[in-house]
Amino acid sequence: MSKKQLNHMNNRIAVLLLGGIGLLASCSDDHLTHPPGTPNVEQSGVEVNNDVAALAGRVEMYSVPDRYVAYPWEPSAMYSTRTRALAQPPVPGDAKDMSVSDFNPRNPSGNNFVLPEGVEAEFNLNLNGANFYVNGSMTLKNVTGTGRIYVLNGGSLSYPDHLAAKVEIYTYVGGKFSFRGNDFSTERESVFHTQEDLSIPGSLNSQGVFNVDGELNVGGELTIHNGGMSNIIVGLNVAAKTSVSNGMLYVQGPLVSPDFTASAGAYIFSTCKGIYEKSLSVTENAVYYATSYVKSPVTTVSSGAALTMNGAGLLDLGNLKVTGGASVEVSGNEYAVVNTTGIEVDRADLRNVFKGNMGLHYKGDIKGVEDQSKLELLANVKINGDDDTRLEESECTPGYTPDAPDDNKNGVDIDHIAQITSPQEHDHYLSATCVQSANGNVYVSYHKNGAEYDGCAEVFRFGSNNEISLISYMRPTEARDFNHLIVDNGNVFLTGGDRKGGFLAYLPLGADGVYQGGESSMSFVRLGAGDANCVVRNGNYYQVAASNGFHAINATDMTLAGLKETEGSAKYINLGGDKFVALNLASRNEEQAGAVITTYGLNDYTFSNAQARLTDAVITPANGKNVCLSDDANIYVALGGNGLRRYTGGAVNGEFRLNGKARVNGLDYDDTYIYVAYGEKGLRILDKQTLKEVASYTHSGGKSANFVKVVDGYIFVAYGLNGLQVFRLTER
Template sequence: MIENKLKLGFLAASLLITVAGCSSDDNVDATASQEESGVLSNSEMKLTYGSKLLGNYMSLKNSRITFNRFSDASQSQAVAQALKTVNSYQPDLTNAVALTGNQWYTINSGDKYYIPANTTFTGGINFNGAGTLIILGNLGGSNWLNVPNGGVVDVAPSGNIQSTANFHLNAGSTLNNYGNVTYTTQTVDGTVNNFSELVFTQQLSLNGSSVVNNNCSMVFNGFTQLNAALNNGGFADFKAGFHINGSGNLVLATGSLTDITGGNITVDGKIKNTSNGFARIDISNAATIGNMNATPAFEGKIDINTTATIYSSKINSDVTLNANTFIASNSCTPQRGLAACDDSVLQFTLAATVQSPTVNGAVLSATDVKVVNGNAYVSYHTNDEVYGDAANGSVRIFNVQNQQAASLTAQADFNNAEFNGIDVSGSKVYAVGGNNAGSRLMTTPLTAGAFNTNDLSVFTTHKLPSITGKNSFVHNNMLWLVAGANNGGFFKLDPANGFAVTDQFYSQGARAKYVAQNGTYQAFFAVEGSGAYLRIANIDGTNPQEYRYPTLAQTVQDGKNVITMDDEYVYVALSDKGVAKFSLQNGSLVSHFVPNDYRVNGSKVFKQNGYTNGVAVNDCYLYLANGADGVIVLNKNSFNVVGHFNLAESANYIYADNGLLFVATGRNGLNIIKIN
């Protein structure tokens, strides 16, 4: 490769040096050196350093951002609503007749009877028509109560149907339970709306005319046949297994928990979740999995936790196994999983906004960020749609140790190079991009995290393969590079040999997008015409595995497609296809979220139809830069939507580190945001 050093000689006609506050001491502390200010320039670049000269770019805000928070996805919305419903329940006793003692009563159509609070009724009831029974006290005794078509039984929060009562719902009847019900007969033919605690004590058949809606706690002590829909929005415990016939469905909701603690389970119908967040199923070692004739038997965002074997053909791509999804504890549902992240306290503060640099009249756009030892290094390029093919770029250094008072300490502007990606390794900056002559790499050493302010010749450029460099990282003295367009692809280069190419792993330059690493693995991503392409290897490039995902084919293929990683997963921004989460162990697609498809109560939430331009991750959350829809926050484990917020302009890129977010909004600048 040819190494081109910038023309950085100390020419009197082109070099301007202004230094203020220099110390005569040999040992200058970091604070003092940051207060020095000056400008060095030549025909190729200008270096400005010191917060005194650069302070006008910064605007400290420290103002709370309005975070549009959704309901806690670790708790079912059905449960939350059920608790509100129980607390607000008020019986309508207008013209109602009290049932007392052990007498017999007849309820005809239009009649209304009630059992008073703090009393137990042990008599008999002939329920002949579409009347109403309100239970404020206890329904006891051993007589049968057959609720007919049109009949309604309300069990108030203080009410109780005791285990001695033989209670049965016929087709067309309704039980609304806000209290405690023990259901001892063996069939359900009507509708059950459960907002509190209900126990089925016997072997049970939910017949075809039945509809069972569980919004709180429901226990099945005997083997259960599902011939119709059982909708679990809360906690359901099957102690003796179940069979779902072809006409039956177990329908789960976000944040619901289903325990299978005994017996055998077989499925001809479906166990499914059609909501946006995860439901959880726990299958204990005391239970067995029998015939799964349905293919798949499990559909949607369901986390199944079990040591038993479930064949991949029986679950669709949205289902996860043993993810230990967190379910919050409440009066309906026991806690499961680890509550590492508390969505309810997540908030954001806009610490500062930063104006973009202007070079040769072009207002630049931030493209990449790396934070090392309290300094943020940011690369900039020129927006071709606005300024044509002019190659103007910049690299900045921010001191972000004080998250409430970040400062811009250095800015290196370039007249003939722009930068799409930046990395910092071994006290050196590596910024990749290009100019009209092709792809370029700029390197410069750092001293105590700062640029050398005495000699511009240490800023050097190197010719790279293809037309433009997209991003890179350095590991073990080798540069791993993604370059686009003609002759581009994914490369390994040797810095000790003039950045000569030693290996090329992917050759479709127009498809190559991004590379990332987490200290253990590296991942390279490309957008192919037939779908997404992912190459995962050890960080040194050994043991590479290639994966393709036809279902993730993008309509919009000219986005940046940023990827990021944690210890176990790689997260990929997919433009119009949203964001996807993949396992680093086996490349499996773990989760997928498309903001434009997200709805709450049937209404589209993100109405600007933004594309997912960038993605960032921390211990708890995944942050999406989603264009005009702003920043969307997902729980990274469940992929449930926690909330979203908007900035003054479209969110084009995002980076997270140590409690800070850096959100680029194109030529409108950079936002530094404090998390909590």
């Protein structure tokens, strides 16, 4: 027998002995005893940590920010695109004629020069910091110095094969640019910009700004590195390998290259499609962001890099390998499809590997994970046949039609917002047990798994953009567990147990709803029970469900107002409308026990007069968590392994049960859905009218969903050893 079970039995014997000597009268199922005097109230210290920065590492956000909605760098004053092209600049009135005999190209004197229309000229030119406007045909055999050349409509420029630092060339619509040789290169702090198409027979090596408003064709390799930035509008075609390292590439049309590698913090933005005949590699913290389509037979994402697709896009990635903290993400609210022939990873927890709203398709097992049952994925990642995402064909994507039919889908998806891991201050696993909201905060309780005691409680707060912060942590100085909590009258009230038995504890909160540090202490009302499971505030009373029955405690002076003993452990109390319901077990059998659901008038603070009682359901096993809720017309009860049952007007009116050994532990509801904490089967969301499942999330690895609470559209699940999980429903 465990220590918790032994404590439970000892306290039960103590209650029976006290009843035998007249301190507690024995009672039938409907009889209420009234113990006299003040309860045994203890004081105990607490350890408090309100250091938000120190606690921040416990919160892991999963939502993918819409980071890539504009140009990846700020365009300069001369930068333009075909969609917002600048008119070519006028020739300044003080521009000197380059065709006159006294023009000295080796040492031009002045700020502005012009080669007139119809004039052909060839120079060894020192730019000398000036501006040169080309209306005629100019050939430059050699270029020194720094400056700017503008190739205007009707003009042409023939240039050497290298663009030096701080040299800028702008070719406008109707202008012509060419260079001598096969390969072309640019240095850092140079600018090349053409509004026309451009073909380079050999390779392009760019370290400066290289912008093409038309189509860029590269006959050899394209290399962008050392801070280089390129913007290609109509399309980019590369005959050999493309490499972007510590640089930026923005392509608004099709991007075609046999091999493509982004590394060393590179930034790639592709708004149409990227087609790679051999391979795609995104590594070393590079970011490849696509809005429509990417296709590659072999894809590697590694070393902190991110391959991100907009919602409604398609990543067709062939054999996909994601390692070293890298990720494949979907940005936005719409679903995208990640289609692969196989996946290889270096970890089983893939919640930070595949992020966002995606249908993830692969064949066989995921390589790199020895036990496929240990795979962990976000709720909004739909696997293979569970995905029904359809993508329409467009100019930039071939579209996608799922193998699975749409008929069984319900139009509701679960967005996985965040996880808050169990507290690290303990040297053992803790299980999250309850979630409540108050003061604009979210409060969570924990207990230790097993026979020993060592729980704690925490406070969280939402910030902008759904960011969740852990702002306060409390741990008693003496070992005890917490099973349930409420926030009331400036205090947090927690039920639980320790080596002395069950209790109702209360601790003052600060003005902002966090635990107070310093000399704070916690008060304990002893209940003569082995454990305490639930607390509610009803009128001027705290009503507590404990292992020996239902307690009423006066909220003014915290004295016991009565105890209604139960044959089995009292599990839950829920206030609803003009009544409340109370759930207890009909026996002490831990294998299974009858569920006793009793309805009381709301003002029946001491459980004196039952209005109705339901006894036809069975809870199995009977040593876990169970919740019973009521609304205006219905009662919903968690029956453990026997699932969820709904009663209407005292009669059974629907059930929900999954095959297997998982148990329904917690329930909550809103106007549309019922939210079920279904143990190792995870979170199940049901249509409130039909009890048909519309969405689900199961955390792998045997972790258990113990309690669920819906607050302002957010779903908080106390997920046992996996801490607190935060979700949100989205409609398709």
